[in-house]
Amino acid sequence: MTAHELQPLAHAIRFLSIDAIVRATEGHQGVPLGMAEIATALYAKQLKFNPQDPTWWDRDRVVLSNGHGSMLLYSLLCLTGYEHITLDQVKSFRELGSHCAGHPEYDPKLGIEVTTGPLGQGIANAFGMAVAEAFLNARFGDDLVNHRTYAFVGDGCLQEGIGQEMISLAGHLKLSKLTLLWDDNQITDDGKTELSISENVAERFRVAGWQVVEVDGHNIADVSEALELAKADPRPSMIACRTVIGKGIPRVQGQRGGHSARLYEEDAKAARELLNWPHGQFEIPENILSGWRGFGARNQNTYEDWKARVAALPAEKRAEFERIMRGELPAGWEQVLHDFKRKCFDSDEFPGGIQISGAINQALAEIMPERMVGCADLEAPTGHKGPLQAFTATNRSGSYVHCGVREHLMGAMANGMAAHGGILPLSVTYLAFSDYERPAMRMAALMGLPVKFVFSHDSIGIGKNGPTHQPVEILASLRAMPNMLVMRPADATEAAECWETAMAHRTGPVSMVFARQKLPRVRQAHTEENLSRKGGYVLSEASRSKRQVTLLATGSEVAIALEAQRRLEALGIATAVVSLPCWELFDAQDAAYKAAVLGRDGVRIGIEAALRYGWDQYLGIDGGFVGMKGFGAPGPADALYRLFNITPDAVVLEAQRLLETAGAK
Amino acid sequence: MTAHELQPLAHAIRFLSIDAIVRATEGHQGVPLGMAEIATALYAKQLKFNPQDPTWWDRDRVVLSNGHGSMLLYSLLCLTGYEHITLDQVKSFRELGSHCAGHPEYDPKLGIEVTTGPLGQGIANAFGMAVAEAFLNARFGDDLVNHRTYAFVGDGCLQEGIGQEMISLAGHLKLSKLTLLWDDNQITDDGKTELSISENVAERFRVAGWQVVEVDGHNIADVSEALELAKADPRPSMIACRTVIGKGIPRVQGQRGGHSARLYEEDAKAARELLNWPHGQFEIPENILSGWRGFGARNQNTYEDWKARVAALPAEKRAEFERIMRGELPAGWEQVLHDFKRKCFDSDEFPGGIQISGAINQALAEIMPERMVGCADLEAPTGHKGPLQAFTATNRSGSYVHCGVREHLMGAMANGMAAHGGILPLSVTYLAFSDYERPAMRMAALMGLPVKFVFSHDSIGIGKNGPTHQPVEILASLRAMPNMLVMRPADATEAAECWETAMAHRTGPVSMVFARQKLPRVRQAHTEENLSRKGGYVLSEASRSKRQVTLLATGSEVAIALEAQRRLEALGIATAVVSLPCWELFDAQDAAYKAAVLGRDGVRIGIEAALRYGWDQYLGIDGGFVGMKGFGAPGPADALYRLFNITPDAVVLEAQRLLETAGAK
Structure with missing residues (x-):
């Protein structure tokens, strides 16, 4: 299809998005309307994907880093025929339970590669994907792993520090299969980008070692050509697409309101007039839909060939490839x-x-x-x-x-x-x-x-x-x-x-x-069983079945608890030590196990070189705690433990205080 | 003094730092040894400061953004004669209680403008200082507010996202009185910077609208000249100083170990030989010390003139200036x-x-x-x-x-x-x-x-x-x-x-x-007294003096608590509502007040559209909680409150459950 023929396909994104946003009474039209042609160019000729197999390992990855523009992604998934993003789902945009949530939520089976929304995260995720691809490609070769990573990105992602970190390191690592599509619309939530930035963003990328191609983001042919240049260059590429935010809606296009001002039926109507789009609400003409569906079909041979190559692998190599891609751990x-x-x-x-x-x-x-x-x-x-x-x-x-x-x-x-x-x-x-x-x-x-x-x-x-x-x-x-x-x-x-x-x-x-300091052995016997698996366990039981004191500790403070136990037992106080290496796992155990570990009798003391905040769920309001009360201080570790009173002696004193109070009741 | 005459003064920084680090058995020599000439150039001819009045409002600000190199700052403060950074303090570097802590710790009276250590924070603080100066200068004029902000900065600060954010916005805002002194030593903790960066850092600054001056960081005359250029330019300036990390210690200079490898007596000795420094440990020859002391004296007239201008202000303007600079709130x-x-x-x-x-x-x-x-x-x-x-x-x-x-x-x-x-x-x-x-x-x-x-x-x-x-x-x-x-x-x-x-x-x-959503009135009467001041208070007491239920809530959930109270009271259950707008203030009240607010009788339920984590300090292990159990979901607010069961009905049910359990005991 020519660029001219593709234009109505871009408009299909636009109107699907407008109709969904009007219906939802909120949403961010700026991205889907501003990037419709860019996305069309990408999907039409470049993207390696298969809507019938969304998790195909060798697919190109697409990240919507400007995640507030989620209707762009849902439109693409719906138009290209991903099973779970139906027109009905699009109609339920932003409703509770819809796959088409306010921001894209990670679910590869749906075609959503990562959750995005907090700005900058998406392009940094895309960077990680490109590193992963390069690493796997080096190991398994082009036959098995050879795909690109694309990210849609707005001004916000590039202002964020994490975005800048990504630009610097991706250029350094020459991640040639990473391509950003920048929605250069010169508008952010506050208004014109000139409120907060005046640097030449393209130059900033060039300094970091990127190829930058500057195009009219509403010219499908130009974007297509830029995508070809990206594929041919040994550097990561940033395609700077000059766009009009909210393009197509006369009232808001190119304006601050193009970003996310509420849209109404009249806006949808005015857009239809402006762009000469005679089709009804949520109506996608058959020829346009078949155009979109053809983009997936374009990849059918590539997909089948890849499957055949995998099937033809020597058994051991295939098993290893599949194990790794499935995220299974190796035998042994x-x-x-x-x-x-x-x-x-x-x-x-x-x-x-x-x-x-x-x-x-x-x-x-x-x-x-x-x-x-x-x-x-x-x-x-x-x-x-x-x-x-x-x-x-x-x-x-x-x-x-x-x-x-x-x-x-x-x-x-x-x-x-x-x-x-x-x-x-x-x-x-x-x-x-x-x-x-x-x-x-x-x-x-x-x-x-x-x-x-x-x-x-x-x-x-x-x-x-x-x-x-x-x-x-x-x-x-x-x-x-x-x-x-x-x-x-x-x-x-x-x-x-x-x-x-x-x-x-x-x-x-x-x-x-992990501690920086040395961790002496606290276990008294080797066990085949993984005692930490339950998150907490009795490391050292009290000398008598009725505990007077239970000491709960983690990490480097478990050794302090053991020494305190020794001293308390020497005073005739029945004391147990519980190690709690992972609270979340412990909390997931059944009540009987937890009660047995924490002890039904006596007083409890938490010991951790950290604040008490959160510990009361195990200690209760009346429990004791030996730990920090505020920020630390500069000095040798031993001196600090003494200064902040995180010592076996402090635990003994705390135990005696609690036992007295309990006895007095 | 000529650059040649200043060289021994730079060496004084070097040897004070070496001796302190050897004595402390740890420290980061890279910065003080690499930036000794840079700092000398700054203090000798440029810096507006008065060691006798460290908090002089119109002083230039100096931030050590590469805070691990703290001995640079302590050396400067000691040599120029800040009262509290004595030679004895320098000798106690990194000991518990020393003013010369591992990283500089904020105390303007000592001459330490901000705490630094986590990379990137310092240059972003410096940015904030420069904005503050520009704002105050616009209001009070050059006579009262006219100073510069200098920051020492290493590679790490510039790799951090926050550093990149600063570069971008400082250039945009044309903060001409902000000057960075970059310790371009091509080494980080991992080794050569080329491990993780290949962009031209100077160019990155230029793209963002900075003046960049590239100099030999060990040439005092060059650095002095660059500082003059910085003062003359309408842009913020970055002085890229090519340096040798750990310069002066033959074993580690220019190497990865120059950063923070442990130094020994032999290193101090070898450095003395290399640099022809015949003076003993912690010995600062009189002529060198008087040179350093002269830098403060250089500013004496400027300081006195400024004081005279302040004294000569019309009473009202002076009072306002002093009020603001002291951080006092205005009458009324x-x-x-x-x-x-x-x-x-x-x-x-x-x-x-x-x-x-x-x-x-x-x-x-x-x-x-x-x-x-x-x-x-x-x-x-x-x-x-x-x-x-x-x-x-x-x-x-x-x-x-x-x-x-x-x-x-x-x-x-x-x-x-x-x-x-x-x-x-x-x-x-x-x-x-x-x-x-x-x-x-x-x-x-x-x-x-x-x-x-x-x-x-x-x-x-x-x-x-x-x-x-x-x-x-x-x-x-x-x-x-x-x-x-x-x-x-x-x-x-x-x-x-x-x-x-x-x-x-x-x-x-x-x-x-603050909530996004509307907050209906929860107070039943207007009070002159600030009830929130104590962090928590009884918003609505139970109908009987012996409470059966106390509902504790914050923010938008207080209204839910009040409605639940109404329903519980209608069921004949004596219920109080406590609002807890600020836990930290509440925790600071005396025990009797807290007990009276939280209630001595009955059961407690926390209500907050957030996780329970932390609430047990008020609820105890057995208390009830109505709130979130994990991440949220996309959907309308009302639907989400129902979905996650944060409603008056849920509170009523929780109260009934707890009362039954308590009754059963």
Whole structure:
């Protein structure tokens, strides 16, 4: 089809979007109306996709980074014939239960590659997808993995810091199969972009090593040509598409209101007149629909050929490819961890907590080549590189990404890798910097992506770097996040157990939190059973069946609890120690188990080098707590533990105080 | 002094830093050794400062954005003669209680303008200081306010998204008095910068509208000249200083280890040989010290002249200038809020929660010209512009900063304004996007800066935009942050009261959280007294003195609590409603008050359109809760409240369940 012939197909996006937005009484028309021709050009001639198999592994990925413009994506999925995005679904845009939600919500079966909305996340996810593709392509070759990643993007995504981080690193890594389609409409929510930006955005990309092609975004032929240039260039490409926001609606087009001002029936009518669109509400003429359906059909041979190539693979290679793409773990992975656990238990050397995690990562390196590690310029202190090669512009086989000091991008990259599939992503930095990553972590939790966020330097135990680097509230803020497992192992045994549980956890992200300081052995016996799997367990029972004190602790404070127990028992006070490496898993156990672990008798004391916030769910209002009361301080770790009174003695005193109070009642 | 004569002064920084780091057994030598000449050039000829009056309002501001290089700052403060940074303090570098902490910790009396460490924050603070200066200069003129802001900055700060946001907006706003001194040493913690960046950083600044001057960072004359160029240019300036990391220590200079590898006595010795420095440990020869002391003295006349100009001001202008710079509130400010509160109580119109806050902001506009509002491209939906003019490159009198979609910069800008003084900063966005701002919010809390972080769209009440935009865990994550007040008013009366308390709160930041939806009146009578001041109070007592049920709620859910109370009382169940607009203030009340409010009898139920996490401190383990259990969903607000069962009926059922359980015990 010629560009001229394609124009009505672009209008179909426009009117489907207008009708849905008018019906919903709200929505963001700016993107679907401004990018209709751009999207048409992409789908008509370039995009490798198959509406009959939305999760085809070798499909091109499409990310709507300007997620508020969700009707663009729903229009495309509906017009090209994705099973679940029917016209009825489009009519239910923004209604409760509709697949066509206010913002696109991750569901590859529907054709929605990632959840978007918070700006900048989408293009950073797209970056992660492009890294994943390059890595898998290097391993499996063009025959199996050879696809591109496209992202629709607005001004907001490019103003956000995470967007800027992406621009810088994508250029550095020469991700040639990544293409951005920029909706350069010169309008944001506040009005003209000149309110808040005057730099030449195209030049900014060029400085970062991108190819930039500047086109009229309403000229389908120009956009098509630009997409060809993108495919031919060894750099990532940004197609700067000059557009008119809300194009087609006389009252708002090119105006601030083009972004999301409420649309009415009259607007739909005026647009039909302006664009000479004689068709009724939600009516898509047969010839236009068949045009759209043809774009998927265009890829039929490519799709069949790919399937045939997969089918023709030697059995072992095919099994490995399919295992990885399905996100299944390799045979024997658990044994690696079991062996590690055994070895650590038998050793009398106690490395730093994060170094234990690094050693586990290394132990899994050979058996799990799909593991990719991103780290934000803290390779040495976080120790997760080991024998991994760096992923670079010239070595796509490397599975360690030097992200630079760009934590936010790192987190969103991991999300993109997980959403892409075929990669098991880890993201590594200090716990204090998790706040920089947090918006991406929230998206992982919301999407249910199996990303492992690994953190070191988890408390005042880091010492002299001081309170900027000492988390005190961060465990609480992560535990507060829905669908996020937070693990804080107490020793190498628990670390191995937590890793085992984390690797098997596929329905959401895990935050794996490790101390910088050495973690001495707290387990008194080696067990085949994974005791951490239930999130909490009795590490050391009291000397008498009726407990007087139950000490609940996590991570580096479990050792303090054990020492306090020894002292309390020496005073004749029956004391148990409960380790709680993962609250969320513990909370999911049945009531009887939880009651047995927490103890029905006596008083409870929580011990954690962090704030009490959140602990009352186990301690009750009257329970005791030994931990932090505010921010930390700069000084040696030992001195800080004494300064803040997180010591066995403090636990003993707290226990005695509580027992007296309880006795007095 | 000539550049040649200044060289030994630069070496004094070097050896003070080396000796302190060797003694501390850790530290980051890269910055002080690499930037010694740069800092010397700045202090020798350019910097306007007075060590005898560190908080002189018209001093130039110096920010060490690469805060890990803290010994650079301590060396400068010690050498130039700041009272509190003595040689003994430098010797106690990184010890508990030392002013010379691992990272610089905010204390203007010491000469430390902001806490730095988490990368990118410092240059964004510097940006905020430069905005503050420009605004105050426009109001008070060159005679009173005319100073520059300098920031030392490393590669990490420029890789961080927040740094990129700053580059973009500072160029746009033409902050000509902002100068960055970039330590271009081509090394980060991981090794060579080429591991993670290949863009031309200087060009990236030029694209954003900065003057860039490229110099040899070890050539004092060149740096001095560049500083002159910076002063002469209408753009912000970035002085790209090519440096050798760790310069002076043969074993590590120019290497990855130059950054922070442990230094030993032998390194100090080798450096002394290499640089021909015959002086002993911590020894500063008299002539060198007097050179350094002369830099402060150079400014003596400027300082005295400024003081004389202030003294000569007309009484009223002087009083206003001093009031503003001291951060004192204007006479009559409380009356404005009292009048607003009265007016709102009498009105039967109930605007959206955030619109109430906007109206208060507007009411204060005239009386409090020092208030500056930053907003991240959400002017219309957050309603805090009102009659404020925009602060732009050509209108420095504007007090509304269109930050673009750059929440992180916005938060750090507010911190910089507060640290600068003379500005009462507000930072406005949706609550869901507070995560983007969070690292800056943490710094505000850590520094104890009086920043108001205003948030709208605080729950599922936002409706159809869906779970990406619906906070459920964010109240908990903010309440978990030390030294952060979190306020969530239930109606216009509480909003006015919370504003009053927030404005008067000077020792830390406040998060002011407002609903998007309308907030009907919950107060049954107007009171002169600020009932919200104590953080929680009995809004509606039970019909009998012995309560059976106490409902605890915040914000938009207080109205639900009141309706549930009505229904429960109709069933003969004595029910009280407690409003808890600010937990932190409530927690600070005495035990008797808290017990009286929370109630000694009956059962308790928390009601909040958010997760339970954190609520158990008031509810106990056995208390009831009506709220969210996970992420939200896209749909109309009313439908979502029903879907998630946050309704008066749900509260009634929960009360009945708890009363039965309690009765059964």
